[in-house]
Amino acid sequence: MREKFFHMYPGTKFLLLTFLSVSTFLIPTHYYGFGCFLFYILLSFLCGVAPSYLKSVRSSLVILAVFMFVMKTIFTKGSTPLFTVGSWPITMEGVDAGLLTASRMLCLAGGILLFFKLTSARDLTAWLENLKLRPGAVYVVLASMQMIDEMKKQSTIIMDAQQARGVEVKGGLASRFKAFAPLLGPLLFSAIANADERVLTLESRGFSSTFPKNRLYQLNKKPVDTVIAYSVIGLLLLMAGGRWFL
Amino acid sequence: MVEKIKQDFSLMAVLLIPASVGINVISGQLCQILRLPIFLDSIGTLFLGILAGPWVGALTGFLTNAINGIFNPVLFAYSLTSITVGFLAGVLANQKMFIKPWRIGISLLFIVLASTITSGLITAVVFNGATGAVGSIFTATLMAAGNNILTSVFSVQIFQEIIDKLLSLFLVLSLVSGVSNRYLVKFKNGKYYLH
Numbered sequence: 001m002r003e004k005f006f007h008m009y010p011g012t013k014f015l016l017l018t019f020l021s022v023s024t025f026l027i028p029t030h031y032y033g034f035g036c037f038l039f040y041i042l043l044s045f046l047c048g049v050a051p052s053y054l055k056s057v058r059s060s061l062v063i064l065a066v067f068m069f070v071m072k073t074i075f076t077k078g079s080t081p082l083f084t085v086g087s088w089p090i091t092m093e094g095v096d097a098g099l100l101t102a103s104r105m106l107c108l109a110g111g112i113l114l115f116f117k118l119t120s121a122r123d124l125t126a127w128l129e130n131l132k133l134r135p136g137a138v139y140v141v142l143a144s145m146q147m148i149d150e151m152k153k154q155s156t157i158i159m160d161a162q163q164a165r166g167v168e169v170k171g172g173l174a175s176r177f178k179a180f181a182p183l184l185g186p187l188l189f190s191a192i193a194n195a196d197e198r199v200l201t202l203e204s205r206g207f208s209s210t211f212p213k214n215r216l217y218q219l220n221k222k223p224v225d226t227v228i229a230y231s232v233i234g235l236l237l238l239m240a241g242g243r244w245f246l
Numbered sequence: 247m248v249e250k251i252k253q254d255f256s257l258m259a260v261l262l263i264p265a266s267v268g269i270n271v272i273s274g275q276l277c278q279i280l281r282l283p284i285f286l287d288s289i290g291t292l293f294l295g296i297l298a299g300p301w302v303g304a305l306t307g308f309l310t311n312a313i314n315g316i317f318n319p320v321l322f323a324y325s326l327t328s329i330t331v332g333f334l335a336g337v338l339a340n341q342k343m344f345i346k347p348w349r350i351g352i353s354l355l356f357i358v359l360a361s362t363i364t365s366g367l368i369t370a371v372v373f374n375g376a377t378g379a380v381g382s383i384f385t386a387t388l389m390a391a392g393n394n395i396l397t398s399v400f401s402v403q404i405f406q407e408i409i410d411k412l413l414s415l416f417l418v419l420s421l422v423s424g425v426s427n428r429y430l431v432k433f434k435n436g437k438y439y440l441h
Contacts, residue, residue, distance in 0.1 A: 060317040068320075105319055112316045136260050143264035144309050151268035180276065181417060184269065184289065188421055191265035192429050199257045199432075208257060 005047050010119050010127035012225040019232045021111035024104050026236075026243045030096070033103025040110045049117045056117075061109050065102040073098035121146065126219035135207065151187060158186045254299035254336075258432045262298070263306050266290025270310040284410040287314070288361075291332040292418045296344055297433040300336025307332035323372050327364040331411075334360050339435045344419060354415055358407050366403040370396050 005013070020040075024033040044053040074085070078093025119127075121142060128138040162182045202208075267290060274287030287310060295303020307328030315322025334357055338344065343353040388398035422439050430436035 056317075064318055064320075109317060109319050116316070136255070136257075140260060140263050140305075140309070144267040144313055147264040147268035148271050148313070151265070151272055155272060180273075181420070184273070184417060185421060185424060187272075188265070188269060188293070189424065191262065191269075192425060195258060195261040195265065196429060196432070198261050202257065202261075 005043070005118055006120070009219070009221050009225045010123050011130075011221070012228050013118060014115055015229050015232050017111040017115045019236055021108040022236065023239055024107040026239045028100070030099040030103040033100070033107040037103070037106040037110050040107075040114045044114060044117065047118060049114075053114060053117050056113055057110065061106055061113070064109075065106050068105055069098040069102040071098075072101045116145070122217060123219060126215070126217055129215070130219060130221070135213075151191075154190070155183055155187055158183055161186075251301050254301045254434060256298070256432070256434070259294065259298035259302045259434075262294060263302065263309065266294045266306045267309045267313060269293075270306070271314055274310075274314060284406055284413065286410060286414060288328060288331050288411075289414050289417055291328055292335045292357075292414055293421060295332040295335030296339040296418065296422060297430075297435055297439075298336070299340065299434045300333040303332030303336040304329045305332070323368050324365060326368065327361050330360050330364050331357060339438070342438055344422075345438055350415070350419065354411060357415070358404070358411050361411060362400065362404045362407045365407065366396070366400045369403065370399040 020036045024036060027033075041050070041054070041057075044050040073090055073094040074088045076091070076094040076097040078091030080092035082090050082092060082095065084090065125138055125142055128141065129135070159179065162179065167179055167182050206213075269290040270287045273289050274285055277284055277286045288307065291303055291307040291310060294306045307330075308325050311321050311325035311328050315325075335353075338353045338356065343349045388401060423441065425436075425439070427440050430439055
């Protein structure tokens with residue numbers, strides 16, 4: 001199962017997960033969104049990426065979903081009051097709207113997150129190049145996502161180094177905020193120096209050359225991927241049509 | 247026009263886009279974790295916009311929100327604000343508007359107005375004032391006091407944007423003044439900041 005999903009054509013994986021994410025906006029019930037989210041969690045267990053997926057979900061999506069549920073519930077007016085929090089009446093309609101918003105957010109963001117957990121950087125690069133994107137554009141998109149984790153590690157090293165030089169990085173809000181500038185400078189300057197070296201390296205390897213390039217790693221679409229793609233698009237159009245006319 | 251845009255995207259600028267996006271994401275997440283009513287997620291955008299031009303700044307802004315939007319879909323809607331800030335910073339930098347203090351003041355005013363208008367409209371029209379950010383609490387309080395949604399949203403937004411952009415621009419211009427001449431000359435607008 002793990003191998004099947006990991007080696008599935010990235011475009012097909014993207015379409016399937018996008019279909020589930022987008023369809024949640026066409027189905028007016030929060031059970032569908034929460035059901036899709038539980039399916040993502042099950043899929044992550046079957047594919048062996050559950051620990052890292054659940055960690056990402058817990059640290060960002062769940063907190064956000066709860067916050068969006070609370071804000072939507074408070075801001076939605078309704079006619080069936082349940083109880084009051086401070087000066088804000090909480091209604092049944094508000095709770096329904098809050099659950100729908102939270103389920104849609106979990107389904108959409110959970111799907112995108114799972115796609116990146118199930119697809120290696122090599123496959124992503126090959127897929128984007130198959131879509132005829134310029135190599136520079138492919139690099140920018142992928143490196144942007146990878147750079148965040150790298151920079152977080154680098155920022156920890158820089159904070160330790162600055163602390164060894166006497167900069168106070170722990171403590172209250174004010175001291176952590178004051179440590180921000182001494183952290184940002186080295187981070188950015190080291191990025192500029194790295195970029196300069198990378199320019200020389202890439203130019204020496206003909207990165208900017210306009211001649212056609214041969215690729216060591218080939219990613220080919222199978223006929224079944226085309227069948228899945230058309231089926232998914234057809235199903236989505238049917239759902240959109242059903243939602244529009246019914 | 248296309249040739250001018252291509253000239254902005256030198257290999258140095260292209261390779262710095264991911265790093266700038268990374269800085270935006272980290273600074274933004276730091277402010278979210280500290281529950282500050284500001285964002286600080288446009289430092290990289292302003293930096294590249296000022297040095298490499300408007301199109302690079304706009305793309306950096308868009309990519310920041312696109313990536314942040316993976317974890318928080320609300321932020322994806324604010325791509326327009328980031329694109330506007332990056333583009334405007336580049337346009338102003340092309341006109342040498344970050345060289346003298348009075349010009350920096352005018353540039354700050356333009357950037358604050360542009361980001362307030364775009365963010366305010368997105369918050370009010372797309373999210374009805376509720377985005378899940380700390381500012382939503384202030385907006386809700388103003389609306390509960392009887393103000394209409396646009397007044398409440400813009401009142402909170404302008405306050406946040408003034409502090410956010412003032413801090414961001416101050417940090418960015420300090421960083422630009424710290425970049426070595428050897429690297430500054432490799433950027434389109436780097437010649438204005440040589441020391």
